[in-house]
Amino acid sequence: MIQKRRWLMVASALVWVLAVAAQTNVYNVMNYGASGDGLADDAVALQRAIDECSRQGGGQVLLPSGHTFVAGPVELKSNVDLHLDVNSRLVAHPDEGKYRLSAFKENRGEGMMWLWCRDVQNLSITGQGTIDGNGVAFMGRELDDSYELKPLVDPTFDPRPHVLTLIGVKNLIIRDVTIRNGAYWTVHLIGCDGALIDGISLLNNLKIRNGDGIDIDHSRHVRIANCHITSGDDCICLKNRREWEEYGPCKDIVVSNCVMASRSCAIKIGSENMDSISRVAVDNCIIRDSNRGIGIQNRDEGTVTDVSFSNIILDCRLWSDVWWGKAEPIYVTSYPRADGNHKDANWRFPKGETQGRCGEVSRIFFSNITATSENGCFVGGDTPGKVNNIFFDNVRLFVKKQTDYPSGCYDLRPRRGEGFIRDKVYGVYIDQAIDVHTDGVEVVWQQPAIGGQGGRVNR
Numbered sequence: 001m002i003q004k005r006r007w008l009m010v011a012s013a014l015v016w017v018l019a020v021a022a023q024t025n026v027y028n029v030m031n032y033g034a035s036g037d038g039l040a041d042d043a044v045a046l047q048r049a050i051d052e053c054s055r056q057g058g059g060q061v062l063l064p065s066g067h068t069f070v071a072g073p074v075e076l077k078s079n080v081d082l083h084l085d086v087n088s089r090l091v092a093h094p095d096e097g098k099y100r101l102s103a104f105k106e107n108r109g110e111g112m113m114w115l116w117c118r119d120v121q122n123l124s125i126t127g128q129g130t131i132d133g134n135g136v137a138f139m140g141r142e143l144d145d146s147y148e149l150k151p152l153v154d155p156t157f158d159p160r161p162h163v164l165t166l167i168g169v170k171n172l173i174i175r176d177v178t179i180r181n182g183a184y185w186t187v188h189l190i191g192c193d194g195a196l197i198d199g200i201s202l203l204n205n206l207k208i209r210n211g212d213g214i215d216i217d218h219s220r221h222v223r224i225a226n227c228h229i230t231s232g233d234d235c236i237c238l239k240n241r242r243e244w245e246e247y248g249p250c251k252d253i254v255v256s257n258c259v260m261a262s263r264s265c266a267i268k269i270g271s272e273n274m275d276s277i278s279r280v281a282v283d284n285c286i287i288r289d290s291n292r293g294i295g296i297q298n299r300d301e302g303t304v305t306d307v308s309f310s311n312i313i314l315d316c317r318l319w320s321d322v323w324w325g326k327a328e329p330i331y332v333t334s335y336p337r338a339d340g341n342h343k344d345a346n347w348r349f350p351k352g353e354t355q356g357r358c359g360e361v362s363r364i365f366f367s368n369i370t371a372t373s374e375n376g377c378f379v380g381g382d383t384p385g386k387v388n389n390i391f392f393d394n395v396r397l398f399v400k401k402q403t404d405y406p407s408g409c410y411d412l413r414p415r416r417g418e419g420f421i422r423d424k425v426y427g428v429y430i431d432q433a434i435d436v437h438t439d440g441v442e443v444v445w446q447q448p449a450i451g452g453q454g455g456r457v458n459r
Contacts (some may be wrong), residue, residue: 015345025059027052029069036067041093043071055078057121059317063088063129072098076117076166084129084177092183094137094444096159103162103188104243105345111184111210114161117169123163124173125235128368133163145263146207146232146322160184160210167191168247169252182220185212186231191247192219199226206263208232209322212259215239218247218275224255232323235260235290236269240302242347249276263323266314271337271414273302273359280307287314292411293371296361298334299414300348303359309366309428316373318405326411329371329397332390332433334358334381335415355416361387363409372398376443378410380431387433393440395425400446 001074027049030036034045046069049061058079063069065085072093076082084090090121092114099112114133119124125131138160140148152158165173173197177293179186180203186202189195197214204211216222217239229235236258239249260266267285269277287293293314298304307453309330316327337356340346349356361381369392376399381387401407410429413419427443430436 026062027059028062028064028069030064031262034069036064036069036247038068038070038091040070041072041219042069043074043093044070045069046074049431050074050077050080050082054078060092063090063127065129068222073113073161074115076115076120076122076123079122081124081126082125084131084275086128088127088129089132091132092130092134092161092163094134096138099159099161103165103185104241107206107243109156109158109347111158111160111162113165114163116165116167118167120168121170123166123169123171124175125177126173126175127177130178130180131163132180133161133186135181135205135211138183139208145320146209148307149209149283153283162188165190167244170194172196173198178203181205182211183208184210185215187214188217189215189219189222190217190241193221194224195219197222197224197227202229202231204231206230206232206261211272212237216250216253218239218244218250219441220250222253227259230261233262233264235262235266237265237268238280239270239272240277241272242274244352245274249278251276251278251280253280255282256284257287258305259287260290261288262290262292263319264290265295265297265325265331267289267293267309268295268305269307270295270297271299273298273300273304276305278303278305278307280313282309284311284453287312290314290316291319291323291327292316293329293333293373294366295325295328295331296333296364297331298358298361299337299356301350301357301359304361305363307364309369311368312370314369316371316375318374318403320405324411324413326409327373327375328373328378328410330366330369330377330395332361332364332379332387334361334386335412336382338414338416338419343459358382358386362389364389365391366395367393371396372400372410374400374402374407375410375441376426377428377441379428379433379436380412380430381433384432385434388435389428390427390433390436391440392438396442396444397441398426398444398446399425419449
């Protein structure tokens, strides 16, 4: 009996020790001065909790349920799990004056950072709460299918905050959270190595321009799975921005089991690509109500090779010219970038140059794709063979007019020179590309008829 009592005492002590240890690894932001009332700026308290958690070797920074935390910019740190409990919200402060850290280094014309980090490891963002970018607070007048952008006092400085700017992270997890209402790009991975984005709902306002969902930039070994994404701009976009060239190529990317809707392109590669993008697989996804379905939009000297799209159901429709795209279900292109304007201030081109060039796009595979759209596929490049070895296998396209916007147009923006090709609607339109294998394409023209043709055209 005594022995049994001793065992019970030891077990109870062990449970108490483990409970204390667990508590010391949780850093509740309320204990660091956060109000959670949806009014006060809780950035300082949140930063204190993150700093302490990282300094102590890591743990969970908890935003407890039932609270709304408004915050200006916050820096994330190594070994931190930012955990949003169910029914908790973290909202971007609406004061534009708080955002002064550029998302693109010296280029201050394309938004600032809100939740950000650089060169950290073992970072996670988890939970069933919500991160809200408060996007409409940074917009101008509402139009039919978009918001106007507010006039900028300085055209080279845009204060709109990106939601998550994660630079040089090794071992990153973003899981289960809801991310809403980005005012600019939403989840931007730059130079990350080993990232998992799983089961998130990324629900941007479809009228907000530049409202990308997930941007994979100069990153490697990235997996995106089981996500629901709605974005005014691209839902998932792979690229190599010039500002972050030190991080090298973008490669070894897998996207699977996602549902997406976009006013621009649901799954896109480009347009910014000054390095190489390769070894990419996109599988088992649904795209709905988008301006363009799958797009490779190469406009810089970088290359795109060895990319596979498979088992995808998509439907596209036309939207206004505010959005790039003309309902092309599949779009594979390489054309030199348009000349610079006031906003990008020639950040798009190699240093010292005012015009760019475009690289090769090759070995791109489309398999088991079913598409319904107002337009056909487009494959083209600026010179013969710049785009080559494009394979269509079991691609079925149902062409059907759905809107009052005019048909017979393909969108090549941001191409140097004329941004559109105006012609009939074809199943596959080919412009100077070679080795485009279309035997696996079936085109079904549905009523009301739009005067198209089922084959292809070479220019």
